[in-house]
Amino acid sequence: MNIHKQQLEDLNKHKLQDHKSHFDFLAQSLSKSGAAVDKLITKLADFQVAIPSWALGAGGTRFGRFSYGGEPASLEQKIEDIGLIHRLTQTAGAVSLHIPWDVPNDYNAIKELAAKHQIKFDAVNSNTFQDQKNQKETYKYGSLSNTSSAVREQAIAHNKEVVEIGNKLGSKALTVWLADGSSFPGQNNFQTALTHTQNSLISIYEDMPTDWKLYIEYKPYEPNFYSTVIQDWGTSLMLANGCGERAYTLVDLGHHLPNTNIEQIVSVLMLKGKLGGFHFNDSKYGDDDLTVGSIKPYALFLIFNELVYGIQNNPQNPELGWMIDASHNVKDPLEDLIQSLEAIQEAYAKALLIDQDALRAAQEANDVTLCQELLQNAYRTDVRPLVREARLRSGGALNPIEAYRKLEVRKNLIAERGSKTVATGL
């Protein structure tokens, strides 16, 4: 399915007058308080988030999976789906591939298709958390940390192959997330497991092209329930430092124990120039992979405040690889991703509104009340007209969810692909 420019213009036409009055009102009041509105809009329009190739079908839990009709059955169809989201939102200009679920058959054809939809290839993701068909060694007891050198070698070789595949597409980063750990006390020797992991990561790192980055993701628990080898940002940072300067920590919002101060983690990592990748999602209890901003929007705003501060003040930290890492059990995956993109843009816009100079001064003066006022003034601003204006100027839809429904995207996809297709993924 294609969405044509004219279709979006027709849909936007009916909303234009309303939008303009809301936007003018906000722009005027922001300008009065000293904000450079056009610059804000450019920043919002430039902010692009990668969509993972596994997020376009229905996600499952360990209890079951309820398919969506019209799910993409091939990498080509996944890129077409991201193309649709990008067309509507103008914010999803990248794809993050999972290997081996999405190995291209024809590299040139895939690159052409992505270019047609203005989609870049972001970080590639390896998979040593499950066994593949015809795989010689099993990852049942871990991969890069395994007690068996044959298993570790196989996992290292897989990661190197993922880099090779990504390199052919123009990717510049490898994301490693390990399920390695133990479910029972005594099962693992912590020190041996960590040492094996470090050595395996060094072997992968040293084989990467010199313009590539290694993102090391952490997670406190699951699938193992007693210990995880890379359990937290400290362990990830230690491993990254052990690899070299192009190895970084990746923060996934869902990979923390309840009430962890994620904004502080972000801040410290950026100060050290070691925050490489960022995965968006939201959660109530654990790694719930819910729509971004659906549970803790204020926490997301505080995290964005530190990200914005770091982007402006920490030249030692590289540009970040942004990705949505969510799962869609009960919602249309494309609608869920559109809602996530909207929440990301809103949190970013609100963080951009914070008067940083005034906040620094209030912090220096220990004016606690004013510090809170400055943050909450920005947070309480309805920035949706700004986000809409950024989308409008980039050629997207004023209301992407409404456009998605009016254009009957899901119905069209089911008509094209059938109601029984199942996308690869979890």
Ligand SMILES: [Mn+2]
């Ligand atoms: Mn993740």
